[in-house]
Amino acid sequence: MSITLDQVTKRYQGVPVVNDVSIDIGDGEFFVLLGPSGSGKSTLLRAVAGLTGVDHGRISLHGRDVTHVPAQKRDVGLVFQNYALFRHMTVADNIEFALRVRRVRASARRERRRELLRLVALEGMDERLPAQLSGGQQQRVAVARALAHKPEVLLLDEPFGALDAKIREELRRTIRQVQRELGITTVLVTHDQEEAFALADRIGVMNLGRLLEIGRPDELYTRPATRFVATFLGAANLLLARQTKNGLRFGTLGAEGGADGSVADVPQGAREQEVVAVIRPEEIELAPARRALVCSYLAAGVVEEVAFTGALERLRIRLSAGAAEAELSRAANGNGDGLLEVTRSQHEQRAFGVTPGQSVAIGVRRIHVLPTPLSSFTAYAATLAQATELSLHPLLAELASRMRTRVSTRTADEHAAITGAAVIAAEPEAVAKIEWLLKEGVEEVLVLPQGAGPPQRVLIHWADDAARGATLAVAASLLRHVAAEGVYVGILPTSTPDGQRPHSMRALLDARSEAQAVHGLEMRTELRFGDVAEELARRLAESPDQILILGISQLTGLGARFGALLRPEARSPVLIVHRAADLRT
Amino acid sequence: MASRPYALLDEVATRPGRDTAVSAVVRWTFITLSMVFLAALLFAPLATVIAMALAKGLGAYFATFLDPDTRAAIRLTLITALVVVPINTVFGFAAGWSIAKFEFKGKSFLITLIDLPLAVSPVISGMIYVLLFGLQGWFGRYLQDHNISIIFALPGIILATMFVTFPYVARELIPLMQQLGNDEEEAAITLGAGGWLTFFRVTLPKVRWGLLYGIILCNARAMGEFGAVSVVSGHIRGLTNTMPLHIEILYNEYNFVGAFAVASLLMLLALATLVVKTLVERTGYRRR
Structure with missing residues (x-):
């Protein structure tokens, strides 16, 4: 491995900007770190270069641990977004800088310089000053300068950010070519998914300081595991669906058993539940009537908008009543209109032309189901006013917007089944409500005290081992959407005999590696001794911005065991994950 | 219409x-x-x-400079400038660097302090030193016991001049360093350069024009300072008189030719400084 990052964490004023990131980058690999601004990708790159220290974790280059090695001894080449050429030196002096530092003979320096200038196609520019070059040329010089001392890895921090589209593409090709020619391990940071697709062998997508997913560009595009990656890499329609034995059902009415299992990547043998489905705009087919569709029927709809964009036609389609319920509110995306996005090729346009206002049948060629346990939220309260108030709770609204999902409301007198995770207020009867909801088949209940804010730390604990897998899955899903650190709190009774303690430690470490292997979730672990509820309450009291994810598999004695954590005066939200033990096998 | x-x-x-x-x-x-x-x-x-300097002919003009007291005043001014300017350059660079590159507690307080001499009347700046080191001052007794003279001697003059002129280099460098940022230094470090090398090969060349401009302004003020120096010097002819003070004395003695001749020399120094400054600005801005 060329670059190995192991649980790297960097905090600024206590807030993690890089949160438990582990990556292995192979020899000669072109790795792209992709993420929106503020996702921590640049900080991570600077940490690899040694310009930023890390608070936790280890960084090694070619097997050499460099976590505490200063930047000038790391032997990396770094290219900055704004070139950072030495403005008072000529191109030649700039490129030779690293060699001069290493006291290389003048003739050897000249030779290397000529070689590098040829590599970046800037022959004859030796005596120019940076100010006399165009932006693209300056960045080429910067690349040559970063390669002069034959570094082990090349790091590029948004190298095309300040360039216009044409130059950008040209330089992109040059960099790919140089990288191939030298076979140098390269990490590039960008917020541009097109750039990532064009360059990467593998892409790592970051958001809120966390590395969400790593994979080949095509893998990540077709099979994203998270909502964020699905919508950040290209356009995606996110729909809520009911996964049944016969396939997926969209919406509550009308669209019955539409897309069958054959078009969707559905985990085999999964139980019936609400899921989030990803449909790429180009996987949608339009036809005048359901019979005329070649692929599986999804729903009927009305064309709202048609835009010509050259090679592709971009449409927005309003789903008919019933099916529209499936559409996730995308207010978070800035287009909270609940329209289905469709792109069609010239060929498809010629076969069936549409105009705004036209009714069409919608079919899907391919559906990808996200393996996320938290599909949507339902605020549950005695009256509609209370339910609405609860659904507007700042933390819930924030979570829903980050997870790109919706919050619906339910009152006690409605009889429709609750889908997704239920949300209730922290109140004296909370325990009774939770018991009722769990008996109704709800699997996750979020108990929200008034005034709880976005968490800085997510505490994870399961009271019964049967709930372990589900708890980890929910925790992973939540941690992907909040800038918080995950901490698994293992608690042993004080009476644990000494002989059994190593065994318990083992269980703790197993939990950590399971989280990492199955869910890509990095978390810290803590071991405490005492009564479970008391220790959790004590841990929660340590700082206000925490949330507890509590996994249980038995309903009996819930109030007696954990009632104290769910009372109105508790300050921290608690997310209860329930999986009955007998259903697991 | x-x-x-x-x-x-x-x-x-x-x-x-x-x-x-x-x-x-x-x-x-x-x-x-x-x-x-x-x-x-x-x-x-x-x-x-x-x-006025040439009112009685060139002979009288040059005769002024043969006077030993005048020569002593010129020498004192040059020595003061020679000591003060390098010290303030180093201080200004350090202050500019720390303010532009680091975040620390009391940063805005430091910026305010640097501006202080510009806001305070020079006479008061001089008074501060008299209050501190004068016979009746806080350290007066101690200094007298150890036979150290600061007020009415060269150290006092240097201290007062330093106080008045220390903002110039720092104020010139702070905005420049903030604007230029850290990228070039970081690039140098990733290329393998150590701290000193980065400083001399990258940082210093990067800010050299701003630095030179600050030094020139600092020097001009150091040579011309009257108020603060006047309070601490004691006006002892041939010993603690700097050029501006000497001019005043000559003027008060109705030696107009002498006064204006020395004034013309001081003016010449200022003009030379300004010419250098203009040259620096021209080359500096073209190269930037």
């Missing part, structure tokens, strides 16, 4: 940057005004200085 002049004004107002008769008039009015103002306030006094 009555609205015609207004239409013209409207046009000027709505289309700035366009040449019209009105804008030409406005332009020349402003240029003439500032030229006349400068002539009255700057050139006239300068011309007077030269005229």
Whole structure:
């Protein structure tokens, strides 16, 4: 491995900007770190270069641990977004800088310089000053300068950010070519998914300081595991669906058993539940009537908008009543209109032309189901006013917007089944409500005290081992959407005999590696001794911005065991994950 | 038709940057005004200085500089500048660096402190040192016991001058360093350069014009400072008189030729400084 990052964490004023990131980058690999601004990708790159220290974790280059090695001894080449050429030196002096530092003979320096200038196609520019070059040329010089001392890895921090589209593409090709020619391990940071697709062998997508997913560009595009990656890499329609034995059902009415299992990547043998489905705009087919569709029927709809964009036609389609319920509110995306996005090729346009206002049948060629346990939220309260108030709770609204999902409301007198995770207020009867909801088949209940804010730390604990897998899955899903650190709190009774303690430690470490292997979730672990509820309450009291994810598999004695954590005066939200033990096998 | 002049004004107002008769008039009015103002306030006094210095011929003019007291004053001024400017350059660089590159507690307080000498009257700056080191001052007794003289001696003059001139280098460097950022230094470090090498090969060349400009301003002020030095020097002829102080003494003795001759020398130093500054600015801005 060329670059190995192991649980790297960097905090600024206590807030993690890089949160438990582990990556292995192979020899000669072109790795792209992709993420929106503020996702921590640049900080991570600077940490690899040694310009930023890390608070936790280890960084090694070619097997050499460099976590505490200063930047000038790391032997990396770094290219900055704004070139950072030495403005008072000529191109030649700039490129030779690293060699001069290493006291290389003048003739050897000249030779290397000529070689590098040829590599970046800037022959004859030796005596120019940076100010006399165009932006693209300056960045080429910067690349040559970063390669002069034959570094082990090349790091590029948004190298095309300040360039216009044409130059950008040209330089992109040059960099790919140089990288191939030298076979140098390269990490590039960008917020541009097109750039990532064009360059990467593998892409790592970051958001809120966390590395969400790593994979080949095509893998990540077709099979994203998270909502964020699905919508950040290209356009995606996110729909809520009911996964049944016969396939997926969209919406509550009308669209019955539409897309069958054959078009969707559905985990085999999964139980019936609400899921989030990803449909790429180009996987949608339009036809005048359901019979005329070649692929599986999804729903009927009305064309709202048609835009010509050259090679592709971009449409927005309003789903008919019933099916529209499936559409996730995308207010978070800035287009909270609940329209289905469709792109069609010239060929498809010629076969069936549409105009705004036209009714069409919608079919899907391919559906990808996200393996996320938290599909949507339902605020549950005695009256509609209370339910609405609860659904507007700042933390819930924030979570829903980050997870790109919706919050619906339910009152006690409605009889429709609750889908997704239920949300209730922290109140004296909370325990009774939770018991009722769990008996109704709800699997996750979020108990929200008034005034709880976005968490800085997510505490994870399961009271019964049967709930372990589900708890980890929910925790992973939540941690992907909040800038918080995950901490698994293992608690042993004080009476644990000494002989059994190593065994318990083992269980703790197993939990950590399971989280990492199955869910890509990095978390810290803590071991405490005492009564479970008391220790959790004590841990929660340590700082206000925490949330507890509590996994249980038995309903009996819930109030007696954990009632104290769910009372109105508790300050921290608690997310209860329930999986009955007998259903697991 | 009555609205015609207004239409013209409207046009000027709505289309700035366009040449019209009105804008030409406005332009020349402003240029003439500032030229006349400068002539009255700057050139006239300068011309007077030269005229008065040469009123009794070149012989009398040069005779002034043969006077040992005058020579001592010139020497003292040069020594003061020679000590003060390098110290303030180092301090200004350190202050500029720390303010531009680091976040720390009390940063805005430090910036305010650096500006203090510009806000405080120079006379008061001098008084501070008298209060500290004078016979009746806080450290007066201790200094007397150990036979150290600060007030009415060279150290006092240097201290007072330093106090008055320390903002110049720092104030010149802070905005420049903030604007240029850290990228070049970081690039140098990733290329394998150590701290000193990065400083001398990258940082210093990067800010050299701003630094030079700050040094020039600092030097001009150090040589010309009157108020603060006047309070701490004691006006001992041939010993603690700097050039500005010496000029005053000569003037008070009705030795107009002598006073203006020394003044012309000081003026010449200032002019030379300004010429260097202009040259630096020209090359500096072209290279930047």
